[in-house]
Amino acid sequence: MRAARIALKRWVGDVGDAPLAAPPNIDRIRLRSAALEGPRTASEVALLERQEDLAASDVRLAQANRQSEREIALMRARRGEARAARDEKLRAKVAETRIMIDEWQHARDRRDRYANELVRLARERTLATLVAYRGGKASLHRRARRSPRRERSASAECRDGARSCADMGALDFALPETLPTAPSGSSRQESVR
Amino acid sequence: MLSGRATSRNLAGETLARAGVRVVRIGRADGRGRRRAGVAVADRSAAARHRALAADGVYDAAIAAARDLAVAPAQLPEATRQIGITPLPIEDADALSFGRDANPVRRIGVPRELASPEQREALAERYAREADRAAAQKTATSVDVTRETALAWLECYYVEQMTRIAGEELKAAQDELEGAESMYWPDG
Numbered sequence: 001m002r003a004a005r006i007a008l009k010r011w012v013g014d015v016g017d018a019p020l021a022a023p024p025n026i027d028r029i030r031l032r033s034a035a036l037e038g039p040r041t042a043s044e045v046a047l048l049e050r051q052e053d054l055a056a057s058d059v060r061l062a063q064a065n066r067q068s069e070r071e072i073a074l075m076r077a078r079r080g081e082a083r084a085a086r087d088e089k090l091r092a093k094v095a096e097t098r099i100m101i102d103e104w105q106h107a108r109d110r111r112d113r114y115a116n117e118l119v120r121l122a123r124e125r126t127l128a129t130l131v132a133y134r135g136g137k138a139s140l141h142r143r144a145r146r147s148p149r150r151e152r153s154a155s156a157e158c159r160d161g162a163r164s165c166a167d168m169g170a171l172d173f174a175l176p177e178t179l180p181t182a183p184s185g186s187s188r189q190e191s192v193r
Numbered sequence: 194m195l196s197g198r199a200t201s202r203n204l205a206g207e208t209l210a211r212a213g214v215r216v217v218r219i220g221r222a223d224g225r226g227r228r229r230a231g232v233a234v235a236d237r238s239a240a241a242r243h244r245a246l247a248a249d250g251v252y253d254a255a256i257a258a259a260r261d262l263a264v265a266p267a268q269l270p271e272a273t274r275q276i277g278i279t280p281l282p283i284e285d286a287d288a289l290s291f292g293r294d295a296n297p298v299r300r301i302g303v304p305r306e307l308a309s310p311e312q313r314e315a316l317a318e319r320y321a322r323e324a325d326r327a328a329a330q331k332t333a334t335s336v337d338v339t340r341e342t343a344l345a346w347l348e349c350y351y352v353e354q355m356t357r358i359a360g361e362e363l364k365a366a367q368d369e370l371e372g373a374e375s376m377y378w379p380d381g
Binding site: 001004005007008010011012016020023043044046047049050051053054056057058060061063064065148149152155156159160162163166167 | 309311312314315316318319321322323325326328329330332333335336337338341342344345346347348349350351352353354355356358361362365
């Protein structure tokens with residue numbers, strides 16, 4: 001736990017020692033698989049695009065300055081490299097992000113299943129066991145003790161699912177404001193789960 | 194480049210603000226039993242915003258400089274090539290002669306290239322692209338800091354949640370142990 005706090009303080013300073021508030025909503029993301037190849041999806045890709053533009057302007061400048069053919073060819077080669085780097089980064093980012101969206105959906109489903117089914121079931125079973133024990137119809141034998149344990153285990157799994165889900169939330173959250181927004185109905189909700 | 198620790202923190206503050214995540218310091222009782230007012234460090238505060246803007250200034254200065262440079266070539270006066278060489282002796286024995294003049298002070302002109310409109314335009318465009326790249330770099334750095342901060346926050350949050358559940362497990366195990374012992378030794 002200390003390590004996590006130290007990592008947080010690296011970014012936010014001493015305020016990282018304070019108790020944390022409720023987490024942001026991670027059930028909605030702005031990214032959509034279909035829109036990943038659109039403009040300015042990833043800031044790294046956008047940066048490489050600008051790099052390519054810069055290389056293209058170097059070519060035009062060399063031509064305007066009537067530099068030798070060899071120098072102009074060198075500039076053109078640099079522009080080609082910049083374009084290839086940009087295309088490669090875009091492909092890598094699209095694949096990486098699609099995988100993350102997929103994992104986010106699965107983690108969310110897993111968390112919801114635990115929260116809505118398993119945790120609730122385990123809680124009801126614990127309650128029933130407690131009622132039976134208080135009513136003198138059950139003893140503290142092994143089976144009865146297992147119920148609360150199941151409940152805690154399901155709760156931990158639920159948290160684990162939420163944690164996996166949150167990674168994608170962090171990525172989405174870090175997107176620049178200029179990103180084209182997703183269709184209505186998928187905007188970030190204010191409520192905290 | 195934007196790599197300073199303080200700068201990163203400024204951007205991180207903006208991060209939490211954008212998430213709507215408030216880091217709240219709960220008021221604590223001091224030695225006399227009085228409670229201090231809780232300090233809500235919501236990073237929407239004016240101070241945090243001011244720091245974030247100051248951090249942005251690092252990039253903004255680079256962007257503005259490149260944009261200024263992009264404008265400059267268009268505003269230059271038309272360059273003219275100087276014709277003639279001065280001084281040229283015309284009276285004495287060295288008249289109209291360049292080679293025999295003992296005067297070492299002679300203007301030796303470095304030929305200045307004439308910038309054609311095409312060259313100026315290309316140069317201006319080059320600086321404009323430089324500015325665009327600086328702006329993209331600024332965005333990329335900001336996104337990196339935002340993502341890392343959000344991940345660190347979430348890691349902290351979930352580690353604390355799991356620690357709490359583990360604590361409950363431990364307490365339950367201790368209760369079970371006590372229960373088992375009391376059943377085994379009912380008189381103890």
